[in-house]
Amino acid sequence: MQLAKLTVIGIGHGGFAVAGDLALAGHEVTMYVAERYKERVKDLFDKKTIHVSGEGRNGIAHIHNVTSDPKIAFINDIIIPVIPAYSQEKFAHETAPYLRAGHKIFLTPGSTGGTLVIGKILHELGKSKDIILSELHTLPYASRKTSETGVDIILRCKKLYFAAFPAKYNEEMYNIIKQLYPCTELRKDVLETSLNNGNPISHPVPMVLNAAKIDFFGDEHYHYKEGISPSVARVIEKLDSEREKVCAMFGYEVIPTKKRIFDMGYAPNEETLYEAYHKSPIFSSIKGPKSLSNRYLTEDTPYSLGVLASLAHQVDIKTPIMDSIMTIASALMDEDYLDTGRTTKELGIDKMDINEIKEFLVKGYEN
Numbered sequence: 536m537q538l539a540k541l542t543v544i545g546i547g548h549g550g551f552a553v554a555g556d557l558a559l560a561g562h563e564v565t566m567y568v569a570e571r572y573k574e575r576v577k578d579l580f581d582k583k584t585i586h587v588s589g590e591g592r593n594g595i596a597h598i599h600n601v602t603s604d605p606k607i608a609f610i611n612d613i614i615i616p617v618i619p620a621y622s623q624e625k626f627a628h629e630t631a632p633y634l635r636a637g638h639k640i641f642l643t644p645g646s647t648g649g650t651l652v653i654g655k656i657l658h659e660l661g662k663s664k665d666i667i668l669s670e671l672h673t674l675p676y677a678s679r680k681t682s683e684t685g686v687d688i689i690l691r692c693k694k695l696y697f698a699a700f701p702a703k704y705n706e707e708m709y710n711i712i713k714q715l716y717p718c719t720e721l722r723k724d725v726l727e728t729s730l731n732n733g734n735p736i737s738h739p740v741p742m743v744l745n746a747a748k749i750d751f752f753g754d755e756h757y758h759y760k761e762g763i764s765p766s767v768a769r770v771i772e773k774l775d776s777e778r779e780k781v782c783a784m785f786g787y788e789v790i791p792t793k794k795r796i797f798d799m800g801y802a803p804n805e806e807t808l809y810e811a812y813h814k815s816p817i818f819s820s821i822k823g824p825k826s827l828s829n830r831y832l833t834e835d836t837p838y839s840l841g842v843l844a845s846l847a848h849q850v851d852i853k854t855p856i857m858d859s860i861m862t863i864a865s866a867l868m869d870e871d872y873l874d875t876g877r878t879t880k881e882l883g884i885d886k887m888d889i890n891e892i893k894e895f896l897v898k899g900y901e902n
Contacts, residue, residue, distance in 0.1 A: 537714050538562050540599075542608045544626070545617030546576050551686035552678035553617050553643060555585035557715060558596035565600040567608035569629070576601075578683040588681065589688035609633040613641065613711065617674070619830060620646035620838035620877070627656035636665035641712060645670025647732045647839035648882045650700045650725045655883035658900045669699040669708045672728040673799070675716055677817055690817050693800035694718055700725045701899030724896035726846075727787045730778060735839035736792050737812075738831035740771045743863050746827060753825035759818035768809035774856040775808075781847050785889060827867055836864045841876030849879055850889055 540563040543554040550566075558564040568576060579585070585596045602608050609630070616626055623646070634657070642649050650670045657663040677690035695716055699708040702724040709721045722728050741762035742749070749756050756762065763771070775792045782789045793811050796802040802815035812818050824831050844857040865872045879885040884892050 539613055539711070539714065540611045541565070541613035541615055541715075542567055542611045543615045543617060544608075546572060546579070547617070547619075548678045548680050548686065549643070549674045549676065550617040551585055551680055552587075552674070552676040552688055553615060554598060555587040555596040555686055556592055556676070556688065558585070558598055559587060559592040559594055560715075562715070563599045564596075565602065565608055565611060566598055567605065568601060568603050570603045573603055576683055582684055584684055586682070586685040587688065588685070589678070591688055591691045605630065605633040609635075609638070612637055613639050615641045615643050617643050620649055620834055623649045623652050624656060624881075627653040628660075631657060631660045631662045634662050634666055638666045639708060639711065640666065640668050641708075641715075642668065642670040643675065644673045644732065645725060645728055647729045647735060647842040648726075648877060648879075649729075651729075651882040651884065652877070654700050654899065655881070658883075663900050667699055667701075667704045667708060668725075669697065669704075669712070670725055670728055671712075671716075671719070672696040672722075672731045673733060677801070689820075690800055692718065694720055694798045696720055696722045696728045696731050698722045698725045698728045700896065701901075702897045703899070723787060724893075726785065726892070726896055727782075729842070730782050730785075730787060731790060731795060732839055733792060733795060734831075734835040735843055736771060736775050736778065738835040739840050739860050739864060740774060741767055742824070742827065742829070742832040742836075743860055743867065744770065746867055749824065749827055753823070756824070757819070757822050758824065758831065759812045759815070759821055763809065763812050765807075765809045768807065768812065770856065772808050774860065777847060777852070777854045777857055778843055780852050781843065781850065784850050784852060785893070832864060833868065836861060837870075837872040837876030839877075841872060841878060842882065845876075845878035845880075845885075849885065 538561050542565045544567045554564050580601050583598045650668045676688045678688045680686050697719045699705045744767050745762045779789045793808045797804045801817050802811040805811040844854050847854045
């Protein structure tokens with residue numbers, strides 16, 4: 536394995552897991568923490584270590600540097616943002632002045648369309664030339680922070696889907712990410728990885744259909760074990776079938792959610808999606824969310840499910856389940872996600888037909 540110098544952005548569960556695990560693997564890891572978040576991780580700045588426990592590499596990971604100075608953080612060529620979808624636009628605007636030719640950005644994860652959103656903003660700012668974007672379809676780990684300098688890795692994903700934008704750089708970027716995550720599998724482009732983000736499939740439906748329970752008994756709610764009954768699982772399957780139609784329309788491999796979560800190592804291979812969720816030691820142990828104001832609803836509905844529905848509508852695929860969940864979620868949160876959510880416009884592909892989208896995903900913003 537070729538060791539790398541890289542910068543991780545993000546101080547949540549995923550950011551700690553990525554930084555700690557890659558540091559234990561021998562890579563030189565710098566962590567960039569925006570000035571406004573420094574107070575949350577004082578110990579991290581002082582100790583420059585992360586205690587990693589759980590599955591895989593364990594021990595004290597020594598972080599090369601923890602900094603709020605982007606001039607220092609962006610010396611490295613490899614940048615790994617481990618940030619939520621709602622932070623991606625701000626990331627693009629705030630980091631654009633420090634990006635340069637040769638930077639290789641690995642969004643971990645891309646969520647649904649995140650790479651295209653960032654690519655569009657960088658293009659509009661005149662910063663897209665010779666900067667290659669790419670994404671994983673999900674976080675490489677299921678993890679939880681145990682302290683201000685600790686993280687427990689519950690699961691290391693057995694399969695990760697990866698693509699670059701533009702896709703003409705797929706092989707170049709894949710050769711790098713494969714050194715960091717050998718389980719990575721190359722896909723055609725970042726729309727295919729986006730369509731395999733599991734969060735908009737597994738999160739909004741149970742949140743909407745368990746709204747009353749979460750409102751009253753949030754502290755005692757288990758999203759998968761209690762929130763996904765056989766009937767709720769059937770709704771998820773119908774929503775997933777709408778996503779599968781979009782995959783087929785673009786010529787991507789159609790991977791049902793039940794197969795994907797098995798391949799990733801999250802769940803056993805069962806007859807039904809309900810059984811897969813309930814017989815998974817990972818999913819069944821996940822407690823919460825404690826309220827409806829949680830990323831399972833407020834991020835995964837407008838930022839991910841919204842993109843799936845928007846893309847489906849653009850290619851004339853009907854999505855009654857997606858539309859219903861979007862509408863009810865909007866009512867629950869008193870916000871019109873159909874208006875405020877992410878669509879293909881934010882991805883820069885709203886004026887294109889399927890063939891134009893495919894060409895754009897390969898070539899990017901070529902003159």
